Amino acid sequence: MFLQHLADGILSGAIVSLGAIGLSFTMKMLRFANFSHSELLTWGAYAALVFLSFFSTFGGFFDQTIGPFSFGLPLLFAMACACITTSLIAMFLHLYVFDRLSRSAGHMTMVFASFGVALVLRHLVTLIWGSDPIYYSNELQFAILLPGGVRVMPDQVFLFGLTIFTVIFLHLFMTRTRTGIAMRGVAESPSLAQVSGVNVNAIILWVWIIGASGAAMGGVLYGMTIQLRPELGFSLILPLFAAAILGGAGSLYGAVLGGLIVGLSENLSVMIIPTTYKPAVPFLLILLILFIRPEGIFGERKR
């Protein structure tokens, strides 16, 4: 049983990691806690649903599922389009809400605004798609039996692989490209980055694009392995914050490690406490980390 919980924890942790990367970046580089970030996961998942039905109409080659997975090429294309859609939503919100507020008011006003934005985004999903759970595919899947009696679905293996690929890709982006390096500079000090010739506004748009794309992938993977519902992102809001705070705001590896810790502790907690209290676990983690090491595992200690 322990190994099964461990596997489930890593898999749900991978989804949290993808969502937490963007949240962690916005907390560090835009300097506000974005309570509407979790809704981008929901929008990513539902946007993929729309593109999935579009690509599925092509038929032929597109109808086949890949290997043991429950999905075919259409879902992969749909996921890419979902990343673009959520990036556009995030950039729209940045230009018309958050950026304006950051110029005219304090960063706490941005946090309030993110409450309002979250309400609007979440209930728009209910308005458009209804509140019933939806699935990408009705294909039946057979679990793979791993050593130790652990059962995982092929889709979950894909989820894990895609998360690792994304993190490696982002690592290379942050360390090898000019944009990535400039982004780290902006995280350190926006004004210093600006005098060094970095276009801070463009970099901030990149932060939104990366954050929103990560969120969209997390949402699609959640929808693929569990289900789509309007509260998808909202139910992840505490896990996401827990992961971002655990890892330390602005840290890519911190967010990933934080996500895994959150997923593992949520799933291992059911061995000790009743399952119904599982949603409180991330909150306890937040309290614990803020008490012991408020700057997070990879965060820098302020002097």
Add this chain to the structure above:
Amino acid sequence: MIGLVSYIVFFLILSLIFGIAVLGLNLQWGFTGLFNAGVAGFIGIGAYTMAILTGPSRDAVFGGFELPFVIGLIGAMVVSGIAALAVGIVTHKLKHEYLAVATFGIAVTIQLVCLNWEYLTGGTLGLIGIPNPTKDLAEGPLAQNALFLCIVISLGLITFIAIENIVKSPWGRMLKAIREDEIASSSLGKDPARIRLEAFVLGCMAMGLSGALYVSFIGYVSPWDFLPILTFQIWTMLIVGGSANNRGALLGALIVWGVWTMSGYVISNVVPSEIQAQGGAMQAILIGLILVVMLLLRPRGLIGEELQVSRHARSLND
């Protein structure tokens, strides 16, 4: 005509009950700068305490002491205050968005406890049959509601006057000093952590009072009444009215609750009944839009904080 009057009475009762919670939040955020994102949790604690203290006894559920209304109100405030004290001690180091995340988590946890601790809270079914104090005092629903409105108005007025006096007192001036510059105020020998904790507890007691009034008016309590959307509604009321202004807090409660009920009325008449869930979504979208638009266009609220100039500075100018 009677229908309209009773509807207005009903509306005023609920908006004033929420107004009391907004006053509590105003003390925390408006005057002290404490970001409490767990308002719904503290209203819930007050509500459940009221239900347990004054409700009828029932099998397999704790409580049902059938105590008088006033004891219930005091009990609700005390228990919310104690809960706030515990929360405040744990979170005393946290500021701004970290406090927001932590208190948001507390409200989620409180809601989970309400949902799952059946022995204390009745679980998903909640607790029903909470007595309304006006039942024995007046005949007919309109007279009862009018009497309840009087109770709510007087309690709201007491809360309003109490908080007005608190913020004008020397202790209240310290709140603003800490909000504006913590280092400066601690250099004057004030203890910001302690004063913040006191303001947090006082504000949460007002929220507990609001929850207690809510259950004795509605007559039952269920965990679904204290979802995070309630926190957002209370926050929107404060932002619309104007934070750091108690009149603004009450005005915001009236306006936002007015928009909420009116939009609900319109939607329930216009939207076909098979997509009522979508109708509720429209209401929530409206609240979210009001919050965002208000922050963009008039961040200080309809009637925001009045600028205060020290008496001494004024005499210097003359």
